[in-house]
Amino acid sequence: MRRRTVQGMLLLAVLAAGLIGLGGGYILWGWPANWYAARDVFKLPATPENQLIQYGWQLVTETPRLIGKSASDPSLRYAGNDLACTQCHLKAGNKAFAAPFVSTFASFPMMVNDEVLTLTDRINGCMTRSMNGQPLPESSREMEALLAYMRFIGEGSPEGVRVTGMGLFPVAPAPEPPDRARGEKVYAHSCASCHGANGQGQRNSAPQVGFLVPPLWGDDSFNSAAGMSRLTTAAAFIRANMPYRTTEAHNPSLGVQEAWDVAAYVTSQPRPAGPADRAASLTSN
Ligand code: HEC
Ligand code: HEC
Incomplete structure (x- = not known):
């Protein structure tokens, strides 16, 4: 009985804190705010x-x-x-x-x-x-x-809060286990025209350094410890943002299965070893 009251009070306190937070939020942050309107x-x-x-x-x-x-x-x-x-x-x-x-x-x-x-x-x-x-x-x-x-x-954005749109748009679980071979076909069809048949991307024309389209694997890519080399991260990024100019995370052009398959294909390709892998290979040699 007593325990329940304590729990009830805790619940109330949490709710109240939430409401104050919200109320304060509207006043402090203004509403609606477009946090993604880039300023020059x-x-x-x-x-x-x-x-x-x-x-x-x-x-x-x-x-x-x-x-x-x-x-x-x-x-x-x-x-x-x-x-x-x-x-x-x-x-x-x-x-x-x-x-x-x-x-x-x-x-x-x-x-x-x-x-x-x-x-x-x-x-x-x-x-x-x-x-x-x-x-x-x-x-x-x-x-x-x-x-x-x-x-x-982030000026004016709420302290300690991740506004909607932060991170990546989580992709629904794959209906079937992600499959590289199917992913290779998606890649050839939807990605290779920009990222290249070997994932090498397209360099800017000299003397400008860097890439017009970034590589997805190989020596010039991110290494094996990078977030993008993890299957879930790659699938979420790709589904919400690729092929390039996919503007709405909510209106992707790849299906869920296609995103997982192509991510499985891309993440299974060779790339530089990450710091942890480098250390491991040093100690094992
Ligand atoms: C190959 C892709 C890639 C490149 C290039 C890259 N990042 Fe990241 N970065 C990521 C990913 C993926 C995350 C994690 C996103 C997530 O899961 O929330 C991340 C997260 C971050 C975060 C944390 C953001 C947050 O609020 O959680 C910072 C800061 C950051 N990167 C800075 C940089 C800077 C600065 C550069 C350039 C010097 C850079 N990144 C280049 C992929 C990249
Ligand atoms: C129309 C050209 C185009 C197509 C098609 C395209 N991309 Fe991209 N991709 C880009 C460009 C350009 C960037 C860099 C974005 C920027 O600079 O704003 C990029 C960035 C990326 C990145 C993050 C950067 C990096 O080095 O990893 C990944 C991952 C990616 N694309 C995967 C894919 C996949 C998978 C497909 C096919 C489903 C695809 N892209 C289709 C042009 C394209």
């Missing part, structure tokens, strides 16, 4: 802080030229490939369900597997895995610029 960073007044935001935007969109493996300044060649952040974080982190950056600044640090993960660590997670390279030094202008840009695009 070059229209900001030229203050030192805004210049940092602009550099952050350039790092996300012109990654290969600035910090890629062929970057113009050799001392800044942190990445081990020529991918750009925006090739996965579409529209420079402003596209819903394409791993956007809108709530990113407001939701870090976060707890992952009982450990505190800071935003610098998270960015460096992509530097060492998706970008197959080295971490950016914590106090570098590059790291500061990325943080400033992420704070800017």
